[in-house]
Amino acid sequence: MTLSTLAAALIAGLLSALTALPAAAQFQKPEDAVKYRKAAFTVMATHFGRIGAMVQGRVPYDATAATANAEVVADMALLPYAGFVEGTAGTEKGSPKASIWTERAKFDEGAKKLQDETIKLVAAAKSNNLDQLKAAFGNTAASCKACHDNYRNP
Numbered sequence: 001m002t003l004s005t006l007a008a009a010l011i012a013g014l015l016s017a018l019t020a021l022p023a024a025a026q027f028q029k030p031e032d033a034v035k036y037r038k039a040a041f042t043v044m045a046t047h048f049g050r051i052g053a054m055v056q057g058r059v060p061y062d063a064t065a066a067t068a069n070a071e072v073v074a075d076m077a078l079l080p081y082a083g084f085v086e087g088t089a090g091t092e093k094g095s096p097k098a099s100i101w102t103e104r105a106k107f108d109e110g111a112k113k114l115q116d117e118t119i120k121l122v123a124a125a126k127s128n129n130l131d132q133l134k135a136a137f138g139n140t141a142a143s144c145k146a147c148h149d150n151y152r153n154p
């Protein structure tokens with residue numbers, strides 16, 4: 001094998017490894033994945049909270065504002081899960097339990113449930129019907145809570 005065919009073989013090997021990159025390799029370091037998922041949850045919670053203020057009557061229901069907030073929630077709900085890379089479990093309050101990685105399919109089902117509820121939240125926000133928004137808000141919050149109860153250290 002010449003040097004150039006060896007180099008070509010090495011590059012081909014690297015490329016095939018790259019196309020099969022696991023989620024972890026979307027981030028340079030595990031800490032980057034942690035920072036990323038926390039950022040997505042922070043933005044999601046901020047905009048979900050603004051809908052909560054309408055649902056609780058602290059600010060008037062405004063379908064346009066509710067929809068804008070719900071769309072951010074729905075977009076953010078797509079993002080954090082790629083950041084749950086192996087080796088980023090913890091034991092301190094708020095950190096993810098290691099069981100996420102031993103029951104990843106169940107965890108991913110919970111993520112999908114949240115994503116589905118947030119799509120319904122957008123529709124409800126647009127409806128101009130506060131009762132519909134309240135119901136969708138409650139269902140979305142329940143899907144947040146389900147994962148917190150199962151997978152987040154208290």
Ligand code: ASC
Nearest residue numbers: 045048049052141142144145
């Ligand atoms: C929120 C928020 C969450 C969820 C959760 C629902 O407003 O920031 O994490 O709702 O508390 O139980």
